Amino acid sequence: MDREGQELFKAALGIVHEFLATSQDRQNKVVDFKQPAELLALMDLSLRQEGATNAEVLELCTKALHYSVHTAHPRMFNTLFSGIDMVGLSGTLMTSAANTSVYTYEMAPVFNLMEKEVLQTMRELIGWSAGSGIFSPGGSVSNMYGLMAARYRRFPDSKTKGCAHLPQLKIFTSCQAHYSVDKVAILMGLGTDNVVKVKCDHMYWAQQVRLCWQHLIPLDKMADICQAHNVWLHVDGSYGGSCLMSKTHRHLCKGIEKADSVAWNPHKGLHVPFQCSAFLTRHEDILRSMLSLRASYLFQKDKLLYDVSLDTGDMSLQCGRVNDAFKIWLMWKKNGLAWAGREIDRQLGLANYLRDRIRERDGFELVVQDQQYTNVCFWYTPPCLRGVAESDDRKQRLNKVAPKLKAGMVLAGSMMICYQPLGDLPNFMRMVTVSTSATEDDMEFILNELERIGACIQV
Amino acid sequence: MDREGQELFKAALGIVHEFLATSQDRQNKVVDFKQPAELLALMDLSLRQEGATNAEVLELCTKALHYSVHTAHPRMFNTLFSGIDMVGLSGTLMTSAANTSVYTYEMAPVFNLMEKEVLQTMRELIGWSAGSGIFSPGGSVSNMYGLMAARYRRFPDSKTKGCAHLPQLKIFTSCQAHYSVDKVAILMGLGTDNVVKVKCDHMYWAQQVRLCWQHLIPLDKMADICQAHNVWLHVDGSYGGSCLMSKTHRHLCKGIEKADSVAWNPHKGLHVPFQCSAFLTRHEDILRSMLSLRASYLFQKDKLLYDVSLDTGDMSLQCGRVNDAFKIWLMWKKNGLAWAGREIDRQLGLANYLRDRIRERDGFELVVQDQQYTNVCFWYTPPCLRGVAESDDRKQRLNKVAPKLKAGMVLAGSMMICYQPLGDLPNFMRMVTVSTSATEDDMEFILNELERIGACIQV
Numbered sequence: 038m039d040r041e042g043q044e045l046f047k048a049a050l051g052i053v054h055e056f057l058a059t060s061q062d063r064q065n066k067v068v069d070f071k072q073p074a075e076l077l078a079l080m081d082l083s084l085r086q087e088g089a090t091n092a093e094v095l096e097l098c099t100k101a102l103h104y105s106v107h108t109a110h111p112r113m114f115n116t117l118f119s120g121i122d123m124v125g126l127s128g129t130l131m132t133s134a135a136n137t138s139v140y141t142y143e144m145a146p147v148f149n150l151m152e153k154e155v156l157q158t159m160r161e162l163i164g165w166s167a168g169s170g171i172f173s174p175g176g177s178v179s180n181m182y183g184l185m186a187a188r189y190r191r192f193p194d195s196k197t198k199g200c201a202h203l204p205q206l207k208i209f210t211s212c213q214a215h216y217s218v219d220k221v222a223i224l225m226g227l228g229t230d231n232v233v234k235v236k237c238d239h240m241y242w243a244q245q246v247r248l249c250w251q252h253l254i255p256l257d258k259m260a261d262i263c264q265a266h267n268v269w270l271h272v273d274g275s276y277g278g279s280c281l282m283s284k285t286h287r288h289l290c291k292g293i294e295k296a297d298s299v300a301w302n303p304h305k306g307l308h309v310p311f312q313c314s315a316f317l318t319r320h321e322d323i324l325r326s327m328l329s330l331r332a333s334y335l336f337q338k339d340k341l342l343y344d345v346s347l348d349t350g351d352m353s354l355q356c357g358r359v360n361d362a363f364k365i366w367l368m369w370k371k372n373g374l375a376w377a378g379r380e381i382d383r384q385l386g387l388a389n390y391l392r393d394r395i396r397e398r399d400g401f402e403l404v405v406q407d408q409q410y411t412n413v414c415f416w417y418t419p420p421c422l423r424g425v426a427e428s429d430d431r432k433q434r435l436n437k438v439a440p441k442l443k444a445g446m447v448l449a450g451s452m453m454i455c456y457q458p459l460g461d462l463p464n465f466m467r468m469v470t471v472s473t474s475a476t477e478d479d480m481e482f483i484l485n486e487l488e489r490i491g492a493c494i495q496v
Numbered sequence: 497m498d499r500e501g502q503e504l505f506k507a508a509l510g511i512v513h514e515f516l517a518t519s520q521d522r523q524n525k526v527v528d529f530k531q532p533a534e535l536l537a538l539m540d541l542s543l544r545q546e547g548a549t550n551a552e553v554l555e556l557c558t559k560a561l562h563y564s565v566h567t568a569h570p571r572m573f574n575t576l577f578s579g580i581d582m583v584g585l586s587g588t589l590m591t592s593a594a595n596t597s598v599y600t601y602e603m604a605p606v607f608n609l610m611e612k613e614v615l616q617t618m619r620e621l622i623g624w625s626a627g628s629g630i631f632s633p634g635g636s637v638s639n640m641y642g643l644m645a646a647r648y649r650r651f652p653d654s655k656t657k658g659c660a661h662l663p664q665l666k667i668f669t670s671c672q673a674h675y676s677v678d679k680v681a682i683l684m685g686l687g688t689d690n691v692v693k694v695k696c697d698h699m700y701w702a703q704q705v706r707l708c709w710q711h712l713i714p715l716d717k718m719a720d721i722c723q724a725h726n727v728w729l730h731v732d733g734s735y736g737g738s739c740l741m742s743k744t745h746r747h748l749c750k751g752i753e754k755a756d757s758v759a760w761n762p763h764k765g766l767h768v769p770f771q772c773s774a775f776l777t778r779h780e781d782i783l784r785s786m787l788s789l790r791a792s793y794l795f796q797k798d799k800l801l802y803d804v805s806l807d808t809g810d811m812s813l814q815c816g817r818v819n820d821a822f823k824i825w826l827m828w829k830k831n832g833l834a835w836a837g838r839e840i841d842r843q844l845g846l847a848n849y850l851r852d853r854i855r856e857r858d859g860f861e862l863v864v865q866d867q868q869y870t871n872v873c874f875w876y877t878p879p880c881l882r883g884v885a886e887s888d889d890r891k892q893r894l895n896k897v898a899p900k901l902k903a904g905m906v907l908a909g910s911m912m913i914c915y916q917p918l919g920d921l922p923n924f925m926r927m928v929t930v931s932t933s934a935t936e937d938d939m940e941f942i943l944n945e946l947e948r949i950g951a952c953i954q955v
């Protein structure tokens with residue numbers, strides 16, 4: 038191994054240690070925001086024929102971490118993942134050192150068995166005694182497997198003949214479904230027009246505890262309807278699936294065991310480092326029969342050493358597949374499954390705490406009175422809008438508040454919270470309480486900070 | 497941060513250090529192969545409600561690395577990736593510590609710019625002055641983008657309307673194309689019957705330096721035919737694309753600049769840690785226009801802080817997307833682009849060396865007399881088959897040799913080489929000379945070791 042590379046690795050470890058040691062300090066900024074042009078002036082990112090010295094690249098590494106969003110910061114609430122887990126990080130470290138692909142038992146004997154163990158545990162949590170599954174590069178791809186399986190189950194000869202001879206297929210989903218459903222419809226040749234978006238207020242829908250809306254999700258009833266009409270039910274639990282870990286809250290997913298397939302991202306609320314997403318189905322053979330091509334150079338059926346049905350490559354769209362299972366296996370082994378349940382309960386407790394504070398505070402208004410999961414959506418009304426009567430004009434002005442709040446917090450580096458509009462509703466803040474280290478005090482901080490930034494907002 | 501987690505991380509680092517320090521020792525086994533039942537007896541992989549102690553999980557971690565395939569071992573030739581690069585590993589380490597998603601500039605300002613820099617460099621190496629691209633979770637997915645773009649370009653309203661009203665679409669590819677083309681045809685609703693596999697001997701084909709066959713690939717001519725017939729040309733350079741880095745060998749890719757899109761996996765011959773694959777196209781807007789849905793909660797157009805055209809999420813099938821760009825950026829920054837070219841030349845030199853040794857050695861026969869790239873395919877004929885005249889029976893017996901050789905080397909742990917049949921040809925060994933640390937001596941070792949294992953093979 039080359040000496041310079043080794044030295045670089047050693048120094049990189051030092052930089053990472055320092056970064057981690059202060060990553061949860063509230064004194065630090067969540068992000069030291071720079072414009073692209075500023076960053077390019079601060080860091081020479083250009084690639085050239087000749088290389089650089091270790092000193093040069095290490096300086097760039099330090100800057101790269103510094104100017105990145107500090108996702109472990111207790112006040113990073115921008116996304117459905119937040120915080121840091123040292124067990125998970127230990128897992129990534131080992132995965133990187135082992136650097137292998139998990140398509141066959143031959144290339145990844147241990148990780149292959151770990152993947153099977155984790156997937157089986159997840160299926161049991163859903164309530165299935167049999168089935169199959171695979172880790173995929175994210176919820177969008179897991180949803181893709183679900184929609185593919187739905188088509189294949191009904192029209193197995195589409196695998197060879199394609200869909201030109203089929204009737205127009207449709208996907209039914211909620212108007213609040215994640216946009217990956219549309220992307221997959223494009224990909225599969227269905228087209229976005231054939232994604233029927235069922236209004237949430239009008240009908241029950243097949244989407245697991247989603248973004249921000251309040252739904253009493255009678256998945257149970259939905260599943261019965263689907264069964265009666267021979268419709269494949271895919272539950273997008275990318276975000277909400279982790280709720281299954283909680284003995285207290287898993288009732289929110291009641292009926293999920295009747296679904297045909299589930300997408301579930303432990304890289305969100307369960308803090309598994311990026312990426313960790315599982316596609317799960319109760320149909321044992323469908324993945325393999327839908328995708329297998331028996332590539333002779335990889336999945337040799339005449340292998341003498343082991344049972345080739347262990348190989349997963351034939352069940353996946355991917356060929357090479359990164360080892361996403363080890364880190365979650367390690368976290369669940371170390372912490373126990375009960376830990377994950379407690380963690381979900383903690384996050385829900387924090388969401389309820391924030392909701393209660395918002396209820397009692399002037400200038401704040403909940404979008405949903407009783408949020409169901411770990412997201413709390415609300416408007417902050419700056420002084421200039423208080424007392425202004427409801428009107429289209431007021432709505433348009435309120436719509437401009439959240440982007441200004443966002444710009445204010447990012448420039449201050451004090452916190453990061455997402456905003457979005459929804460249908461007719463003007464932009465609101467979408468707080469997600471999944472951070473590993475956020476506390477009730479941080480919830481108070483958020484509201485105070487929004488007031489501070491908002492005080493002088495003019496819209 | 498919890499103390500136990502920190503201690504686990506520290507100890508995990510120690511395990512990884514030890515693993516890396518000996519990872520290239522030829523005295524070690526490439527793999528200490530165990531059957532699934534044996535592994536399960538050696539390691540308690542079960543997940544339970546209660547957690548485990550650090551000592552328990554650390555012992556499991558040590559075993560996990562021990563019983564994994566040692567992909568850094570100089571005699572690991574099983575796959576199109578092999579070896580270890582400490583600069584790349586430093587990159588993964590930092591990526592893991594930063595643990596973010598790269599869909600927006602907001603969430604990954606530095607990594608977003610690095611991704612752009614790497615993609616632009618790759619486009620320039622192809623020979624395009626403009627275009628776009630995205631990192632994807634592997635060559636199969638990069639090929640998927642290419643085939644999607646082909647359909648979308650010709651039938652842009654398929655995005656909304658789907659494909660039911662379209663004529664039957666076909667994909668033309670080589671009979672030696674990677675099987676991901678078929679998988680994508682299933683996914684896109686085209687069906688495998690509509691993948692036209694052009695015989696390699698009969699026609700030029702649009703596939704970059706592939707697995708093992710000898711092709712003088714007149715990509716150039718292929719591109720002209722495609723242009724004349726208004727056919728999208730996607731070049732699958734998942735494996736061969738890295739050849740573009742070499743001034744001496746990039747002529748093998750002549751004509752690639754006329755292609756519409758290219759898949760290229762730096763995680764293969766360029767030693768970027770898993771996963772690192774790029775989809776590149778010379779059509780600047782196609783990815784965005786084909787996939788964008790402008791999800792209002794993520795890609796807010798009213799962001800006040802920066803130019804939202806920097807956000808890449810709207811160009812991707814994925815939503816969350818792991819940071820695959822940093823590690824390749826770091827390797828190219830540190831080593832320089834010229835290094836990558838030298839590395840490809842070294843690998844090709846090694847392949848030629850092995851080919852020459854095979855030519856002069858009894859009992860070995862090349863499948864392809866002059867391989868074009870870093871794979872050398874050959875038969876080893878055990879003593880029991882020497883002097884046996886060509887016949888179907890001999891062919892069937894020869895077909896059984898490679899699986900036995902493979903079992904022998906894996907059980908001995910001495911090396912790993914892939915085997916495969918191809919069309920009518922019986923199983924042969926497919927050697928790939930991409931390892932970071934393999935030398936000419938290792939090529940001699942391979943042949944000697946095959947002779948040793950083969951000496952007593954009875955078929």
Ligand SMILES: Cc1ncc(COP(=O)(O)O)c(C=O)c1O
Pocket residue numbers: 117174175176177178215217247248273274275276277302314814815816817
């Ligand atoms: C409900 C839901 N589905 C799907 C996704 C997409 O998951 P990924 O980002 O892993 O592609 C998300 C991500 O936020 C989500 O919340």
Ligand SMILES: Cc1ncc(COP(=O)(O)O)c(C=O)c1O
Pocket residue numbers: 355356357358576633634635636637674676706707732733734735736761773
């Ligand atoms: C030519 C070619 N195309 C595509 C692929 C698939 O790439 P990935 O394994 O990254 O999905 C491979 C992998 O070996 C390949 O060699």
